[in-house]
């Protein structure tokens with residue numbers, strides 16, 4: 467008989483009034499812990515602010531870690547010798563990924579596109595957020611927003627472990643779907659026709675050397691010709707292998723992502739079914755490369771553009787195409803227009819070597835809001851303009867801009883901050899041109 471004691475138990479019952487919500491206080495509250503929210507939270511903490519970071523998911527990083535995106539887009543300018551256009555958290559993040567052997571830069575779309583491994587990124591985010599003393603609430607859904615005119619006072623959250631009453635001075639909507647702005651009753655914008663999402667997945671068991679030699683445009687052509695036989699909805703997309711890891715990320719599905727409580731699960735299952743058909747296509751059409759390939763991991767369904775704020779300014783496609791630098795520019799970016807507005811393919815519009823476009827601060831502030839700033843894929847723009855600034859590079863820069871703006875506003879309004887002072891704080895992201 468082994469020598470052990472059965473642990474004691476006690477009886478518990480939910481209090482009649484449901485229990486008192488756990489009260490949490492912060493200077494800056496960030497809703498959404500995707501790459502925009504993480505950037506905003508770390509930037510605010512660096513400014514000495516008390517920060518709370520909230521997410522409905524059970525891990526940090528949002529789509530950057532959960533949806534297996536695999537590449538960092540919008541971090542560099544265009545041309546033969548691209549320079550970096552985003553700083554802030556990027557130096558530490560890249561250094562960590564390099565140390566972990568989880569970072570590899572490739573050329574594509576007239577710029578640099580670094581590949582990264584999600585597990586290394588999620589660890590960096592956790593370590594950075596912990597070291598910064600940020601209070602993190604995971605698995606937390608937004609139930610209600612306390613709003614008085616243009617000011618938000620607090621958020622009511624529900625977690626599986628109980629309710630949270632989160633109070634703050636400044637708020638950042640980094641939810642991707644403008645969840646905070648919408649719940650606060652500010653106007654939001656939705657596209658009339660859906661912008662497609664994608665379920666990404668990671669393959670293993672294929673011939674890595676042979677995969678490196680595959681011509682991606684020839685694969686696209688084959689998708690167009692033979693995809694129908696495999697029941698594929700989308701007829702473009704790509705497979706990119708992380709060198710030496712025996713893994714490749716596949717971006718070849720298109721699924722609608724409705725803002726509907728039952729819709730997400732349905733769409734995710736549809737995305738996985740499409741992913742399986744993509745594997746059948748790769749095995750069937752390229753048996754010498756993918757004959758033994760299998761899915762190692764399905765990502766969580768990736769959502770591109772669903773609902774976003776109505777800001778003081780809606781970024782337009784002509785401003786993007788012409789590279790207009792507005793007086794209140796806070797972010798720069800050279801990434802193409804990448805509009806997923808139909809099931810069968812993607813509309814790409816690449817820009818020349820000297821091109822740069824900008825996100826104005828006015829596109830990040832909901833009309834009438836005093837202490838709420840949006841960052842990431844839910845800022846205001848037309849669908850095409852938004853598609854060019856919602857990749858991770860500009861998302862990180864928007865997170866930094868939102869934190870700096872709320873820090874400048876203090877107990878006042880972001881509508882009255884000195885934009886020149888804000889731009890001075892964001893000078894790296896607007897002016898610096900390091901060639902890594």
Ligand SMILES: Cc1cc2nc3c(=O)[nH]c(=O)nc-3n(C[C@H](O)[C@H](O)[C@H](O)COP(=O)(O)OP(=O)(O)OC[C@H]3O[C@@H](n4cnc5c(N)ncnc54)[C@H](O)[C@@H]3O)c2cc1C
Pocket residue numbers: 497498499500501502503520521522523527528529530533535536537538539540606607608640641642643645663664665666768769770841842843844856857858859861
């Ligand atoms: C399939 C796909 C592939 C992509 N590929 C690339 C790529 O290769 N490179 C690149 O740079 N970009 C890529 N993008 C674009 C990029 O991923 C996103 O636009 C970017 O990550 C958005 O970051 P975010 O922080 O704004 O939003 P998200 O990463 O979506 O984070 C939002 C967070 O808010 C949380 N949230 C939402 N609502 C609530 C709520 N009510 N309560 C609590 N929490 C909530 C969510 O759980 C989520 O974690 C891709 C996008 C998709 C969909």
